Amino acid sequence: MDTTGKVSMNARAPKGTADMLPDVARAWEHLQRTAQTLFARYGYEPIYTPIFEHTEVFTRGIGEATDIVSKEMYTFEDKGGRSITLRPEGTASVVRAALERNLVANGQSRKLYYAGPMFRYERPQKGRTRQFWQIGVEALGMAEPSADAEVIMLLMCFFEELGIPRANMRLLINSMGDEACRPAYREKIAGFIREHDAELCEECGRRAETNPLRAFDCKNPGCCKVMAEAPLLRDELCDKCAAHYAAVKELLDGLGVGYEEDPSLVRGLDYYTRTVFEVQVDAGLGSQNAIGGGGRYDRLMEEYGGPATPGLGFALGFERTLLAMEAAGVTVLGPALAEVYVARVDDSLAGAAFAIAQELRDGGIAAELDHQGRSLKSQFKQADRLGARAVVVVGPDELATGAVTLRDMSTKDETRVSLDTIAERIKTLLG
Numbered sequence: 525m526d527t528t529g530k531v532s533m534n535a536r537a538p539k540g541t542a543d544m545l546p547d548v549a550r551a552w553e554h555l556q557r558t559a560q561t562l563f564a565r566y567g568y569e570p571i572y573t574p575i576f577e578h579t580e581v582f583t584r585g586i587g588e589a590t591d592i593v594s595k596e597m598y599t600f601e602d603k604g605g606r607s608i609t610l611r612p613e614g615t616a617s618v619v620r621a622a623l624e625r626n627l628v629a630n631g632q633s634r635k636l637y638y639a640g641p642m643f644r645y646e647r648p649q650k651g652r653t654r655q656f657w658q659i660g661v662e663a664l665g666m667a668e669p670s671a672d673a674e675v676i677m678l679l680m681c682f683f684e685e686l687g688i689p690r691a692n693m694r695l696l697i698n699s700m701g702d703e704a705c706r707p708a709y710r711e712k713i714a715g716f717i718r719e720h721d722a723e724l725c726e727e728c729g730r731r732a733e734t735n736p737l738r739a740f741d742c743k744n745p746g747c748c749k750v751m752a753e754a755p756l757l758r759d760e761l762c763d764k765c766a767a768h769y770a771a772v773k774e775l776l777d778g779l780g781v782g783y784e785e786d787p788s789l790v791r792g793l794d795y796y797t798r799t800v801f802e803v804q805v806d807a808g809l810g811s812q813n814a815i816g817g818g819g820r821y822d823r824l825m826e827e828y829g830g831p832a833t834p835g836l837g838f839a840l841g842f843e844r845t846l847l848a849m850e851a852a853g854v855t856v857l858g859p860a861l862a863e864v865y866v867a868r869v870d871d872s873l874a875g876a877a878f879a880i881a882q883e884l885r886d887g888g889i890a891a892e893l894d895h896q897g898r899s900l901k902s903q904f905k906q907a908d909r910l911g912a913r914a915v916v917v918v919g920p921d922e923l924a925t926g927a928v929t930l931r932d933m934s935t936k937d938e939t940r941v942s943l944d945t946i947a948e949r950i951k952t953l954l955g
C-alpha cells in the first residue's frame with residue numbers, strides 16, 4: 525500500500541516486451557501495408573489464426589527437442605484444464621488451420637500470409653524480445669522448386685521495397701534433405717558429435733541424442749571449430765533432393781539473385797525439409813542479424829494427421845527489419861497529425877469550431893481543434909506542433925457573415941472564406 529492507501533502495482537511492461545509507441549506502431553502499419561500490396565502481386569491472401577493454440581500444435585510441428593519447444597514456450601493450463609501455448613511462430617498454426625478447414629484438400633494449393641505477435645521466452649537483447657512481431661507467408665500444396673525460388677524472391681523483394689538495399693543483405697541457402705536422406709545423415713552427425721564430445725560444449729554433447737543438427741547452430745567458438753569439420757548434408761543428399769536444390773539455385777541464378785550456400789544453415793525447427801534460407805544484414809544488428817528466413821516443410825501436414833501436402837514459407841521479424849531499415853537510413857514518416865487546425869478566437873465560438881472541424885473531417889480532411897480551453901496564441905502553437913498546413917480561425921465578426929479566416933501556414937497569407945466553400949478551399953490549399 526502506498527501513502528494514499530491504494531495498493532501499488534508494478535506499472536512496468538513485462539521483461540522482454542515493449543510498448544509499440546506511435547512512431548514504431550506507424551512503422552509496423554507501414555510494413556503491413558507494404559506486405560499487403562506486394563504479397564497480393566504474388567497471389568497471397570491474408571489469414572488470421574488464434575494467438576494461442578493447443579500446445580500439441582507446436583510440440584508436434586516444431587519438435588520436442590528444439591530450443592523453442594524445450595525452453596521457450598509460454599505454456600499454461602486454461603480453466604478447462606487444457607494445455608495452451610501462446611504461439612511462438614506462425615507456420616504451425618496456419619498449417620493446422622489449413623488442415624482443419626480443408627483449405628488444400630484434393631491437391632489444391634493456397635498462398636496465405638499473416639502478421640502479428642509471437643511469443644518466445646528468450647533472453648532479451650537487441651533485436652530479441654519475448655513478444656515480437658512477425659510477418660510471414662505460407663505457400664501450401666506446391667512441391668516444385670519454382671515455388672521455393674518464388675518465396676525466396678518475395679522475401680528479398682519485400683525488404684527491398686522497404687528500402688533495405690540488396691547490397692546490405694546476405695541471402696543464405698541450404699538443403700536439409702528429406703526423409704530419404706536426412707535420417708542417415710542425422711546418425712552420422714550424432715556419431716561425429718560423440719567422437720568429438722570432449723571438444724564440444726555440454727549442450728552440444730547432449731544434442732547427439734536429441735537434435736544433432738542443432739550443433740551447427742551453436743555459437744560457442746570451440747563448437748564452431750569442430751562443426752566446421754563435420755560431414756555436410758549437401759554431400760549426402762538423395763538424388764531427388766539434390767535435383768530439387770539444383771533447380772532452386774538455377775532459378776535464382778536466372779534472376780541474378782546473389783546467394784551464399786551455407787551448408788551449416790539448419791534453422792531451429794524440426795519441420796524443415798529440403799530448401800531452407802535466411803536473410804542476414806550486418807549493419808546495426810549485432811549477433812541477432814537474421815531479419816527473416818524460412819524453408820520447405822513437406823511433412824508437416826502429415827505430422828498433424830493430414831494428407832501429404834507440400835508447403836513452404838518464410839517469416840520476418842519486425843523489430844530487426846526496422847533496425848535494418850534505420851541502418852539503411854530509411855525513416856518511416858507518418859502522415860501529419862492534422863492537415864488543418866480549427867482555432868477559435870474565444871470560447872463562445874467553441875460550438876461553431878467543433879461543427880466546422882466535424883464538417884472538414886466528414887470531407888476527408890485531417891482536422892484538429894482544441895479541447896483544453898487554450899488561448900488563441902497557444903492554439904496556433906499547437907497547430908504548428910501538429911504540422912497543420914492551414915489554420916481556420918473562427919472569429920465572431922466573420923462568423924456573423926457566414927465566413928471564417930483561412931491562414932496558409934507556409935505563406936502566412938490570410939483570406940476570408942465562406943463556410944460553404946471552406947472544405948473545397950482547404951483541399952485546393954493542401955493540393
Ligand code: AMP
Nearest residue numbers: 651652653656814815816839840841844
Ligand atoms: P524464426 O521464426 O525463428 O525463423 O524467425 C524468423 C524471424 O523472426 C527472425 O529472422 C527474426 O527477424 C524474428 N525473430 C525470431 N525470434 C525473435 C525474437 N525473440 N525477437 C525478435 N525477433 C525475432
